[in-house]
Structures are given as C-alpha cells and as structure tokens.
Amino acid sequence: GGTASTAVKHLGQWDAYESGHNSSLAAHEAYETLARTGDKIIGTTELCIVPGYRFRVISGGLITNFHQPDSTLMCLITALLGNDTNTQTVYQHALTQGYRFLSYGDSSFIRLKPASPTPTMPKTSHQLEQKGRNTNEDDQEINDSIIKGENSEGKCMDWPPKGSKVLLHSCCAPCSGAMVEAMVDRGMDVTIFFYNPNIHPKQEYEIRKEENKRYARDLGIPFVDADYDVDEWYRRAKGMEWSPERGKRCSMCFDMRFERTALFAHEHGFQYITTTNATSRWKDADQVNASGERAAAKYPSVEYWKRDWQTDEMTLRKYVINAEKEFYKQEYCGCSFSLRDTNDFRRSQGIEPVTVGSGGVYNDPEKDAAEESKEAVASFFGWDTDRGESSEERKQDSRRLREVYGGRKKTGGSTVASSRLDARTASDATHGEHNNW
Ligand code: SF4
The missing domain is CATH 3.40.50.620 (HUPs)
Known part of the structure; x- marks a missing residue:
C-alpha cells in the first residue's frame, strides 16, 4: 500500500462568493471531489454567511433561536430570508407575539420550499410589507415567499414605490x-x-x-x-x-x-x-x-x-441615450490593471491599444451595443476557447471583433470630450505613482 496523504484546505472569508460560487456541483459531488485530493482532509474556514450567499446543503429548513441585532447570526438569517425587510417582518412578528430571544428563548423553524425546476420570482419586500400580517393566511403567504430564500437567487425585484x-x-x-x-x-x-x-x-x-x-x-x-x-x-x-x-x-x-x-x-x-x-x-x-x-x-x-x-x-x-448625449466612450473597465489587460487583449487581436481620453463619443446605438454583445464579452473573457472550436472559427471570431472595435478611433471624440473638461485633464501626481499601462 502507498503512504496515506493529507490534504489541507482553507476556506477564506469571502471565497464562497467568488469564482466557485456559481458552480453547479451538488454537495455530494463537491465532497467526492474533495475526498479524491487525499486520504485525510484537514480544513479550516473563515466563511462568513451574509446576504448574497448561496445555500447549497440546506434542503428542509433551519431551526434556530431569535438572535440579537448586529450579530453575525442575524447576517446568516438575513441571507436565508433573502433581504433585510423579510428579516424585519419575521422579527416584528416575534416581538409582537412576545417570543423570548437568545439561547434559552424560543426557537423558530425557517422552512425552505423544495426548489422548483423553474423558480418563480419571490414577492418583493414592498409587496410583503403592504400585506396585512394578522391572518394566518397572510403569514403563510409571507412565509412561503420569504422562507424560500429565493431573493438571493432570483434576478428581479420590482420597482420600489413612487417617491422612494x-x-x-x-x-x-x-x-x-x-x-x-x-x-x-x-x-x-x-x-x-x-x-x-x-x-x-x-x-x-x-x-x-x-x-x-x-x-x-x-x-x-x-x-x-x-x-x-x-x-x-x-x-x-x-x-x-x-x-x-x-x-x-x-x-x-x-x-x-x-x-x-x-x-x-x-x-x-x-x-x-x-x-x-x-x-x-x-x-x-x-x-x-x-x-x-x-x-x-x-x-x-x-x-x-x-x-x-x-x-x-x-x-x-x-x-x-449615449448617442443622443454623445457621451465619452470609455474603452476599459477602469483600474490600471484592467487597462493593462484590455491592451493585452487588443494587441492579441491586432487592435491598437487604448489611448486615454481619445475613445471618441458614442454615436451609433446598434454598433455601440454590439461592442457589449454577449459574443464580444465572451471573446474578451476567453469563454469560447474551451468549446473546442476549430482554429478557423477562432480566426473568424477574431475578425468579427476587429470589425466591432476597429472603428472606435474614427469618431473624433477626443476633442469633444476634452473640450468639456476645462483644465482638469492634467495628470495627477498621486496617480502617477501607479503604473500607467
Ligand atoms: S476597475 Fe478593476 S478591479 Fe474594479 S471592477 Fe473593474 S477590473 Fe475589477
């Protein structure tokens, strides 16, 4: 037999929110993958569960006490309920009913509905607030919506009320x-x-x-x-x-x-x-x-x-709107590192690097929107390269991109944008310390 191996894993405070967060691995698959890395696994975690966290393991619900304000436990409850207003609804109910708080107090069962194949959007917190809370039916409806914890999964939330x-x-x-x-x-x-x-x-x-x-x-x-x-x-x-x-x-x-x-x-x-x-x-x-x-x-x-x-x-x-207003056309996300990476990408496509202040102005909605098309974004991030396309297809992609970006410098917006800026275009001493890619 071979020597037993030990895998050491550490989960940082925000790791679960970053790249792996959107993985479609089921809990048991993740566990099996982990198990393959060694005979023995030693792990530490600093994971902090706050709104935005995606729950994967809980399937029935969570039994928990009522917690004190500003505690990390309240962050966990709020993450489960979807948003702060939902948490307030539950806690308001506990207060009006005289429930006891903390470790020796009353307990609550936050029930999660089984996920449906096509999840429906949750009710907004505004609709929930506007509903009466005195009947069991209303409570049940609120519970059914808020307890699913779908807000952190769903994309939409209705418009806040007029005047918000x-x-x-x-x-x-x-x-x-x-x-x-x-x-x-x-x-x-x-x-x-x-x-x-x-x-x-x-x-x-x-x-x-x-x-x-x-x-x-x-x-x-x-x-x-x-x-x-x-x-x-x-x-x-x-x-x-x-x-x-x-x-x-x-x-x-x-x-x-x-x-x-x-x-x-x-x-x-x-x-x-x-x-x-x-x-x-x-x-x-x-x-x-x-x-x-x-x-x-x-x-x-x-x-x-x-x-x-x-x-x-x-x-x-x-x-x-951008074309109507002739807004200055920016060509990279914003930080010096994104400028560096954008220029690397442009060089790889045979496109001139970005010249700050010379991006021109927006003037063609369809063409400008094409620069933010799903295809253009996917090419920049290299999402196409894992799909096994032929080199001819990649060349075609590359050509399409050059067409999309190639005309940018022709809009002559440098003077338009700069003339709006009076004396503020001088470079900044503080920023000069950082690399200008
Ligand atoms: S400016 Fe830089 S760090 Fe900030 S979102 Fe853009 S690429 Fe990311």
Whole structure:
C-alpha cells in the first residue's frame, strides 16, 4: 500500500462568493471531489454567511433561536430570508407575539420550499410589507415567499414605490443613462453617488466624472461627488494585481465602493441603494449584487435594490441615450490593471491599444451595443476557447471583433470630450505613482 496523504484546505472569508460560487456541483459531488485530493482532509474556514450567499446543503429548513441585532447570526438569517425587510417582518412578528430571544428563548423553524425546476420570482419586500400580517393566511403567504430564500437567487425585484429615495452608485454616464431615466420616469427620488477611486489614470477619472455630472445636470437630479481614495484602493488591491476581471479584485473593488455608498445612504436617509455596475454585461451581475447586499446588510434602514438591468432592452436604450448625449466612450473597465489587460487583449487581436481620453463619443446605438454583445464579452473573457472550436472559427471570431472595435478611433471624440473638461485633464501626481499601462 502507498503512504496515506493529507490534504489541507482553507476556506477564506469571502471565497464562497467568488469564482466557485456559481458552480453547479451538488454537495455530494463537491465532497467526492474533495475526498479524491487525499486520504485525510484537514480544513479550516473563515466563511462568513451574509446576504448574497448561496445555500447549497440546506434542503428542509433551519431551526434556530431569535438572535440579537448586529450579530453575525442575524447576517446568516438575513441571507436565508433573502433581504433585510423579510428579516424585519419575521422579527416584528416575534416581538409582537412576545417570543423570548437568545439561547434559552424560543426557537423558530425557517422552512425552505423544495426548489422548483423553474423558480418563480419571490414577492418583493414592498409587496410583503403592504400585506396585512394578522391572518394566518397572510403569514403563510409571507412565509412561503420569504422562507424560500429565493431573493438571493432570483434576478428581479420590482420597482420600489413612487417617491422612494434611491442612492444610485454610478461608475460613469454611459452606464447610468438608461437606469436613471427609468427611475425618474417611475417617480423615484434618485441621487447619483460618484465614488470610484478605482479609475485610472486621474485624467480618465475626471472625464468620466464630468460626463456623469453633465447628465445629472441635464436631468436636474442631485450629484454627490465623493472622494478619490486612490491610495486606499491600491492598498486593498495589493496581491490581486493579476486577478482577472470578475475575480476577487473586482469583489474588493465593488465592496469598497458599495460600502461607502451604503454608509452615505444610511447617514442621509436613503431607503435603497443600487449601482450602475449591475447594468454592464462586462460585469457578473451576481458578483455585483452580492457586494451590494453585503454593503447594505450593515444598515437596517438601507436595502440593496436588485434587478436585472442587463436585458437587451436596457442595453439598447442605454446606447440610444449615449448617442443622443454623445457621451465619452470609455474603452476599459477602469483600474490600471484592467487597462493593462484590455491592451493585452487588443494587441492579441491586432487592435491598437487604448489611448486615454481619445475613445471618441458614442454615436451609433446598434454598433455601440454590439461592442457589449454577449459574443464580444465572451471573446474578451476567453469563454469560447474551451468549446473546442476549430482554429478557423477562432480566426473568424477574431475578425468579427476587429470589425466591432476597429472603428472606435474614427469618431473624433477626443476633442469633444476634452473640450468639456476645462483644465482638469492634467495628470495627477498621486496617480502617477501607479503604473500607467
Ligand atoms: S477590473 Fe473593474 S471592477 Fe475589477 S478591479 Fe478593476 S476597475 Fe474594479
């Protein structure tokens, strides 16, 4: 016989939210895979279950006591119930019925319905709030909806009621256009919150910010210009410089930006936060939403508003507005590492590297939307390469991409965007310390 091997595994605090989170492995398959790595497995975990976590092992439900506010147990319960409002509904019921809390108190059974092949969307927290809570039938309906924990799985949430105060974290004008328009049309009290210390270099940051301000001015909605905490961003990014887009650096980046957004919302009486990052197909909506939910979970009065903003309709409307407004066309996600990786990709496709400030302006909705098509996004991330296509098919893909991106420099937007920027295009001393790829 051979020598017994020992596999040592460690699960970090946020590992379950990152790349493996969307794996379709069943629990027993994951266990078998793990078992193949050694005769003996020693494991440690720092896993923290907060809203956005996807439960895999629980199938019937969870028996638990009623917990104290601000505890990590409350984060777990909220993750299970889908959102903070649902948790408040359950706890309000416990309070009005005089249940006893903590270890020697009463217990609750949070029942999970078996997953259906085509899960139905949960009721929104607003509908749940509006329902009377005095009859057993109502309680049952609330329980059936909230207890499934589907909110963290489902994509849609209905529109908050007219007049709701929404703080929209915005990364740029092009991504905010259609979202802001839809919110204003539905009578929401929306404020744009610009907090993006990830954007590099400062020149690009100023262009994106000024374009976003211009849009807010045109619509007559408030615009909050938050700090440019670039040193803190790089401090947090340390060790993740080579993490790919959609990887752990991006979770950090979303977390940092949404934490500040949630804090501002809490301090200024906003009921909802959401983000324009959720509207871009370059982003993993689940990853963005998990960060948003983590940030909002710290403040009972603030809820992260999750919705599917990446539909074809929203994408096209976004580019129609972008062309109408002639927004500056940005050509990479934002940080210096994404600029480096975008340039690597472009070189591999025979496309000129990005020149900051010269991306031109949006002017052709269909063509611009094609640059964010599922196909273009898949090619950038290399998703096609695992599908065993022939080299001829890959060459065709490559040609299509060159067509999609090739005309970008012809729009002559450099002067248009720059002329809107008065003296702010000078490079920034702080940012100069970081690599300009
Ligand atoms: S690629 Fe984009 S989301 Fe990811 S870290 Fe860079 S700026 Fe942030």
